[in-house]
Amino acid sequence: MMDPKQCLEIAQAEARSMGVRDVEIILSDTTSSLTRFANNAIHQNVTAQAGHCSVRVVLNNRTARASTNRFTEQSIREVTAQAVGLARSSEADEMLPAMHEASNVESQSRWAATTASSSPTSRAQAVREAIELVEGAGQSAAGILSTDVSHEYLLNTNGVLLEHAETMSRFSITSTAADSSGWAKASTVDLRDLDTASLAKQAMGKAWASAAPKEIPPGAYTVILEPAAVLDLVGQIFGDFSAAAIAEGRSFLSGRLGIKLFGNNITITDDCFHPLQAGAQFDGEGVARQKLVLVDGGVPRDVARSRSSALRDGGKPTGHGLPLPNEAGEAVTNIVIHGGDHSINDMIRQTKRGILVTRLWYIREVEQFEKIMTGMTRDGTFLIEDGQLICGVRNFRFNQSVVKLLNNVEMLGPTMRTSGEETFDMVVPAMKVNDFHFTEVTKF
Amino acid sequence: MKQIALEALDFALGPEVEYADVRIVESKDRTVSTRNGRVSQVAATESMGIGIRVLINGSWGFAATDRLNREGLAAAANLAKEIAVASGLARKEKAVLAPENPYVETWIAPCLADPFLTSVESNIQLLLAIDSELRRNAGVTLAEGSLVFDRTRQVFASSIGSLIDQTKTSTGAGYAAYSFAKDEIQKRSFPNSFGGQYQLKGYEMIEELDLLKQAPRIAEEAVALHKADQCPSGEFSLILDSSQLGLQIHESVGHPIELDRVLGSEANYAGMSFLTLDKLRALRYGSDIVNVVCDATLAHGPGLGTFAYDDEGVPAQSTPIISNGLFTGYMTSRETAAIVGDARSNGTMRAKSWDRLPLIRMTNVSLLPGEQSLEEVFDVPLGIYMETNKSWSIDDKRYNFQFGCEIAWEIKNGKRVRMLKNPTYSGISTQFWNACQAISNRQHWTLWGVPNCGKGQPEQVMGTGHGASPSRFGGIKVGSGYQA
Numbered sequence: 004m005m006d007p008k009q010c011l012e013i014a015q016a017e018a019r020s021m022g023v024r025d026v027e028i029i030l031s032d033t034t035s036s037l038t039r040f041a042n043n044a045i046h047q048n049v050t051a052q053a054g055h056c057s058v059r060v061v062l063n064n065r066t067a068r069a070s071t072n073r074f075t076e077q078s079i080r081e082v083t084a085q086a087v088g089l090a091r092s093s094e095a096d097e098m099l100p101a102m103h104e105a106s107n108v109e110s111q112s113r114w115a116a117t118t119a120s121s122s123p124t125s126r127a128q129a130v131r132e133a134i135e136l137v138e139g140a141g142q143s144a145a146g147i148l149s150t151d152v153s154h155e156y157l158l159n160t161n162g163v164l165l166e167h168a169e170t171m172s173r174f175s176i177t178s179t180a181a182d183s184s185g186w187a188k189a190s191t192v193d194l195r196d197l198d199t200a201s202l203a204k205q206a207m208g209k210a211w212a213s214a215a216p217k218e219i220p221p222g223a224y225t226v227i228l229e230p231a232a233v234l235d236l237v238g239q240i241f242g243d244f245s246a247a248a249i250a251e252g253r254s255f256l257s258g259r260l261g262i263k264l265f266g267n268n269i270t271i272t273d274d275c276f277h278p279l280q281a282g283a284q285f286d287g288e289g290v291a292r293q294k295l296v297l298v299d300g301g302v303p304r305d306v307a308r309s310r311s312s313a314l315r316d317g318g319k320p321t322g323h324g325l326p327l328p329n330e331a332g333e334a335v336t337n338i339v340i341h342g343g344d345h346s347i348n349d350m351i352r353q354t355k356r357g358i359l360v361t362r363l364w365y366i367r368e369v370e371q372f373e374k375i376m377t378g379m380t381r382d383g384t385f386l387i388e389d390g391q392l393i394c395g396v397r398n399f400r401f402n403q404s405v406v407k408l409l410n411n412v413e414m415l416g417p418t419m420r421t422s423g424e425e426t427f428d429m430v431v432p433a434m435k436v437n438d439f440h441f442t443e444v445t446k447f
Numbered sequence: 448m449k450q451i452a453l454e455a456l457d458f459a460l461g462p463e464v465e466y467a468d469v470r471i472v473e474s475k476d477r478t479v480s481t482r483n484g485r486v487s488q489v490a491a492t493e494s495m496g497i498g499i500r501v502l503i504n505g506s507w508g509f510a511a512t513d514r515l516n517r518e519g520l521a522a523a524a525n526l527a528k529e530i531a532v533a534s535g536l537a538r539k540e541k542a543v544l545a546p547e548n549p550y551v552e553t554w555i556a557p558c559l560a561d562p563f564l565t566s567v568e569s570n571i572q573l574l575l576a577i578d579s580e581l582r583r584n585a586g587v588t589l590a591e592g593s594l595v596f597d598r599t600r601q602v603f604a605s606s607i608g609s610l611i612d613q614t615k616t617s618t619g620a621g622y623a624a625y626s627f628a629k630d631e632i633q634k635r636s637f638p639n640s641f642g643g644q645y646q647l648k649g650y651e652m653i654e655e656l657d658l659l660k661q662a663p664r665i666a667e668e669a670v671a672l673h674k675a676d677q678c679p680s681g682e683f684s685l686i687l688d689s690s691q692l693g694l695q696i697h698e699s700v701g702h703p704i705e706l707d708r709v710l711g712s713e714a715n716y717a718g719m720s721f722l723t724l725d726k727l728r729a730l731r732y733g734s735d736i737v738n739v740v741c742d743a744t745l746a747h748g749p750g751l752g753t754f755a756y757d758d759e760g761v762p763a764q765s766t767p768i769i770s771n772g773l774f775t776g777y778m779t780s781r782e783t784a785a786i787v788g789d790a791r792s793n794g795t796m797r798a799k800s801w802d803r804l805p806l807i808r809m810t811n812v813s814l815l816p817g818e819q820s821l822e823e824v825f826d827v828p829l830g831i832y833m834e835t836n837k838s839w840s841i842d843d844k845r846y847n848f849q850f851g852c853e854i855a856w857e858i859k860n861g862k863r864v865r866m867l868k869n870p871t872y873s874g875i876s877t878q879f880w881n882a883c884q885a886i887s888n889r890q891h892w893t894l895w896g897v898p899n900c901g902k903g904q905p906e907q908v909m910g911t912g913h914g915a916s917p918s919r920f921g922g923i924k925v926g927s928g929y930q931a
Contacts, residue, residue, distance in 0.1 A: 037905050041712045044539035048530045049905070051511040051802040052523075053496065067489040072496065072513045085491055092567035094486045094575070123508075123526075123533035131537040145714035147904045175904075177715040186715075251483065252588040252627030330480055330487045330591070364718070367838040369851050369871060369928045371632040377849050377871075377928055379842040381718075400840075400847055400873070402928050424716060442927045443873060445847035446721070 004032040004054045005074040007156040008164070013076050014058050015160055017083040023090075025061040025102040026083070027159040027288075029326060030054070034152045038126040041145035043138045045130060048123065058086045059327060061102055064095040066328050099327075100288075100310040105162035108291040113281050115193035118170035119152045126150070129174075133203040137178045140207050146176035150194060157289045167283035173422060174199045177382055178206035182447070183216060183395050185209025186362050186382035188231065190422040192281060209361055209383035213395025218444055219386060221399060225357035225413075226439040227350045227387070230421040230431050232360045232380075237340065238426035239366055240374050240405050244273075244297050244305075245323075246312035247332025255372050255406065256303050265301040265409035270341040272296055273307070273323070279420040279430045280337045287326035295321055297335065301409075309333040342432030343415030350414050350435040352390040358399070358441070359385040359392065366425050374405040378425075379445065399441035411437045448473065449612065451497065451515055452604040458524035459499050460606060466502040466544060467527075468605035470758060471495070471515075472801035479567060480593035481574040483582065488593070489567060496801035499527045505541025506534035511802040544781040545791045547761055549608035554755035556745070558616040558649035562596035565650050570594050573658070574622070580662035581624045586670030592622030593642060594653065599800075601758075609760040617751060617910070618652045619645040619898060622662070624669040633672035633868065635665045635853055639690045640836050645896030645910060647749040668854055671866060678855050678870035680926030684830035684884075685872055686919045691852055692814065693895035693913035694836050699876035700732075700739055701812040701911065703845040704768055705795075705902075706777040706787065708807075717902050718843025721876070722774065727787060730774040733880030736817055739769040741778055743794060743810035748894040750912020752797075752810030759805060761794035768812065772881070778807050799907035806903050811894065813914030817886025822861065824885045824919050830858040831925055833870045838928075841876075849873040851928055871928030885919040892916040 007030050018026045032054045039047040056079065057070035067089030071082045126148050137144035150172045157165045174197050175188035187205040191197050228236065240255070248254035275284055275292040284292050288310055295305045308316065309324030309332050323333040351359065361383030369375040379400055386393045416433035452471045459467035473495040480488040496513035497520065508531025512523040574592040581590035600614040621643015623636040638644045638656055646652050687695065702708065703720040711719060722730070733739075743752055743763035754763055759781050766776045777787055778795040796805040825832070838851035855870035856863040874882075894914040901908050 035905060038534075039715075039904055040537060041714055042539065042710070043537075045506070045534040045537040046712055047509070047804055047904075048507060048534040049509040049511070049804050050526055050530060051498075051905075053511070053513055053802055057492075067491075069490065070492040070494075072494045082493070089489045089491060089567055092571070093489045094571060096485055098485075123530040124536070127533040127536040134537055143711070143714075145711060147715065149905070175715055179711075179714060184714075251625075253625055253632060257627060328486070328488050328490070330482060364843055365840040367840045367851075369838050370869065372630050375928065377838065377840045377851075379840065379847065381843050398842060400842070400849060402849075443847055443849075445842045445844075446875070447842075447844055447846070 004030065007158055010056060010079055011158045013079040014083040017080040018060055018087060021084065021087045023060050023062045023087050025160055027059040027102060029057045030156040032154045036126065037147055037149040038130050039147050040130050040134060043134045043144050045127060058083045060086045060090050062090055064097060064099050065090045065093045066099055067093055068328060098311055098314055100314055102159050102161045103163055103288045103290060103310065106291060108165055108285045111276060111284055113169040113192050115170045118150050118172045118192065118194040121150045121194055129199050133176060133199050136200060136203045137207055142207055142210055143179045144176055147173065148199065149173045155283060157285065159289065163289040165285050165289050169281060171281060172197050174202055176203050176206045178210045180210040180214055183210050183213040184382045185213065188422045190420065190428050212392065213383050213385060216395035216397050218397045221441040221444050223438050223440055225354055225437050227347060227354065227357060227359045228434045228436060229347065229361050230419055230433050231423045232363045233431045233434050234421045234429050235363045235366055235423040235425035236376060237405060238429060239368065239376055241335050241338055244307055244335050245331065245333050246306050246308040246316055249306060250315065255374050256306065260303050263302050264406060265298060266412055267301050268412055268415060269298055269301050269409050271298040272339045273335040273337050274339050275337040277337065277339050277430055282336055286322045286324045288324050290320050290322045290324060292322035307333040307335045338429040339418065340431040342418040345414040345416050347416060347433050351387055351392060354387045354390060357387045359387055369402060375402060376405060377402045397447060398445050400443040401440055402442045403440045408436055413437055448602045449610060452602045455497055455499055455520045455524060456604045458521045459501050459527060463503050464501050466606050467500065468603065469497055469499045470601055470603050470798065470801055471497045472599060472601045474597065474599040474800065476595065476597040477563065478593065478595050479570040479574065481578050482591045483589060484578055486571055497523065498798065498801045499524050500804065501527045501531050502542060503528060503531040504535055506531050506538050507542060508534060509804045542782050545784040547607065547781060547791060550756060550760060551610045553612040556615045556647050560650035562618050562650040563598065577622050577659055577662050580659060581666045584666035584670055586626045587624045587666050588627040589625035595619035603758065603760055605760050611756045611760055613755055615647055616649055617645060617647050618649060619643060620653045620656060620658060622658065624666045626669045626673060628673050631673055633669050635669040636835055637661045637665045639895060640853065642898060645751055645898045647751060647753045672854060672868045675866040675868040677929065678831065678867040678926055682922045683925045684827040684919060684921055685923040685925065686824060686830055686832040686858065686917060688834040688917055689891065689893045689915040690895050691833060691836050691850065692915035692918055694839055694897065695850065696739065696812055696814055696913045696915060697897055697911060698839060698841045699845060699848055699879065700768065701809040704777050705807045706779050706783045709777065710783065713902065716904050721844045721846050724787065726774055728773065728775055731772050731881060732769045732774040732877055733772045734883045735772045736886055737769050737772050737880055737883050738815040739812065740815060741766045741768050741795065741810055741812045747811050748914060750811035750894050751896040751898065751910030752912040757794040757796045758798045759792065759796040761792045764794045766793045780807050797909065799909050803907045806907065808902065808909055809900065809911040811912030811914065814886065816889040816892045816916050819885045819887050821887050821891055821917060824887045824917055825858055826861045827858060827919065828860055831867065831870065832856045832858050846875050848876065849928060869929050872923050872925045873927050874924055879920060882920045882922055883918060884921050887916040887918065
């Protein structure tokens with residue numbers, strides 16, 4: 004990738020030759036490797052390296068962005084000229100903020116050399132060991148081991164010069180038996196912290212324990228949602244914690260900020276600096292991320308505000324703006340749902356009759372204001388009776404309001420960094436929830 | 448581009464390499480969108496890179512890069528080989544490819560009006576005119592609209608001697624009106640939700656849609672939904688419009704017939720399929736009038752799954768999937784075709800771009816038109832007609848589904864009698880298709896584009912095509928989504 008300062012200089016020179024002063028560039032260079040396995044064998048194995056350069060210009064309250072992955076002087080000049088042309092063609096927006104001025108951004112390392120230097124052979128060996136564990140138990144393993152290495156830069160002609168380097172490793176495994184399956188997943192900055200063998204055993208154990216699943220009728224149940232299930236279901240509401248979404252009337256928080264909406268035991272923050280979190284400490288315009296208390300004791304308190312939203316609504320930008328121009332305004336990205344001290348075993352012991360849910364799948368919004376979500380349980384769903392796990396059960400479809408769910412949380416587990424498939428990674432606890440609505444049961 | 452592709456292929460070959468292919472892809476797009484009278488997005492993106500796939504001792508390796516000089520190509524080719532060797536550390540069966548002929552061809556998809564030659568100003572003017580029309584209705588609290596143009600040129604070269612140069616232009620357009628009042632958010636979209644209609648066409652698609660004309664009706668319906676009755680629960684004759692039926696096909700036919708999914712490749716993520724191998728040519732998938740094809744040929748129409756060759760260099764084909772109700776075919780690849788007794792792949796391997804591996808993906812999976820008129824499809828004593836998707840969900844083996852639509856009407860004796868809000872329906876895939884009672888004729892058939900189909904790890908979000916005409920299904924469970 005071209006030196007970021009040189010890239011800005013080229014873009015700035017081209018823009019100035021066209022009479023434009025304000026230029027912002029966002030650069031990235033990523034290498035993503037993923038070893039994928041199924042039926043106890045590696046079947047796909049990939050590495051992709053990709054650079055990206057986007058140029059945004061501001062002129063006369065107009066803005067536009069053009070992007071390329073070609074890092075030659077000519078390409079940078081062309082993409083800058085294209086951005087100027089697009090901006091000139093656009094409409095003036097009186098609420099468009101001026102280019103951001105440089106400010107202090109606290110830096111936090113999210114880089115591990117071991118992740119960055121992992122090789123195809125080391126990944127394949129780790130996968131082989133996990134497969135051998137599962138195969139030895141007479142089950143079939145499928146999953147991924149991945150590493151991502153990325154560098155991002157944000158610069159502008161007002162002196163902003165920000166850099167973020169990050170590594171991330173992920174391991175996910177589904178272990179399948181004759182009529183059941185189990186799943187586990189984790190993500191860590193440092194590959195050495197990823198306990199692939201332990202996760203494989205976890206998935207195997209769930210497949211073994213849920214063998215010969217019984218069909219029980221749908222209805223309202225007490226459920227224990229493991230952290231991945233909490234993440235993927237509750238995680239669906241956070242797009243609404245946006246000042247632009249509220250202003251446009253597309254957020255369930257419209258008219259509800261400051262009003263008790265959830266149970267007393269629900270507190271949620273957006274905290275980029277949490278030790279289990281990841282991501283850059285600045286937003287899409289270079290504004291430093293602030294810690295936000297989104298929900299305090301059941302009361303929605305604050306939402307993310309981009310510079311545009313702050314101009315419109317008052318208040319300060321919170322460092323959650325998306326790169327301009329955009330349609331959504333801003334987004335929270337570092338969710339921490341505060342937990343408690345109940346282990347999942349505690350929750351099971353204190354449940355007369357209920358369902359333990361490992362994972363949820365294909366979650367979609369049915370209704371926007373009460374946040375009714377539908378989806379399926381998957382890869383380890385169990386019946387609990389009299390404080391004991393009794394057996395695996397066939398998977399359910401749920402239709403559940405998340406607003407109601409967050410009023411019915413009886414117990415919380417410790418928070419942990421959690422990775423699912425339906426939303427981005429967050430720090431969340433397990434939850435024991437009363438009156439959870441399963442509406443149908445499927446055939447397995 | 449051809450020279451770079453051949454140079455990369457040369458680097459990828461070697462005595463240990465059983466097969467290699469490369470795809471160099473150059474793409475550009477333009478996105479213009481508006482929200483409530485303001486321009487919310489004006490952006491252009493271009494990208495160029497190469498993906499190199501090699502097979503060594505029966506194991507695959509893939510490496511992709513945007514560094515297209517000799518050093519970059521050599522490094523990527525060597526990395527693909529290193530990865531293939533590493534894959535061999537956990538291999539069970541050697542991958543063997545079904546035979547295929549070499550092809551040398553250049554193909555350019557028809558595009559009557561180049562969308563990139565339209566001015567951004569005119570794009571914005573169209574969207575702002577729609578926006579203004581939608582918000583003339585005081586009940587509309589948010590109007591949004593977008594135009595998306597994409598052009599992709601791909602050169603594929605393989606070790607069997609293929610050199611295939613394909614260029615495709617696609618266009619997407621749509622808008623939505625939201626109405627927020629009291630404790631309810633209602634929405635109507637045109638011509639479809641989630642961005643509208645997408646086809647392998649140029650700007651002519653936008654002219655055909657006549658977007659502005661429909662805006663007053665869409666706004667009126669979004670606002671009227673607040674006063675509409677809640678859709679009842681129970682079993683009803685259900686009539687679906689063609690766009691919703693397109694998504695129904697996508698989820699309950701298209702995904703289950705992906706042979707890699709059936710064989711377990713997606714077990715950890717997208718899931719598996721109820722269509723186990725014993726069901727081929729044995730399962731009654733639908734009623735006798737149900738005929739579904741997987742058709743990537745231009746003759747089928749300008750779908751997002753239309754091409755001349757797939758990303759393994761296999762020519763586009765039309766495969767019967769459901770024939771008079773009987774399950775007759777999967778989507779296959781060169782590696783999997785022999786498993787179902789086929790001599791060659793039916794050409795469904797596709798990659799999102801240069802940085803992703805080709806996977807079995809839907810091309811255009813379509814329900815063929817029936818023989819009934821629209822009046823005959825609606826001719827029921829009591830039924831519910833649903834239009835435009837709002838939510839969709841299906842289990843990881845593709846049995847149990849639930850869909851929500853933006854709007855519905857109660858049908859009595861073939862006539863719309865009242866508007867209904869928040870409609871949902873659910874069921875089991877094969878039971879649903881076996882309940883198909885009437886399919887309207889070719890006159891009402893539309894080839895819809897679904898631009899956001901996700902599959903694979905790393906995930907690849909791609910476009911698929913689905914042709915359908917309004918159809919009727921008997922005894923379908925309606926309304927369970929709103930009992931929470």
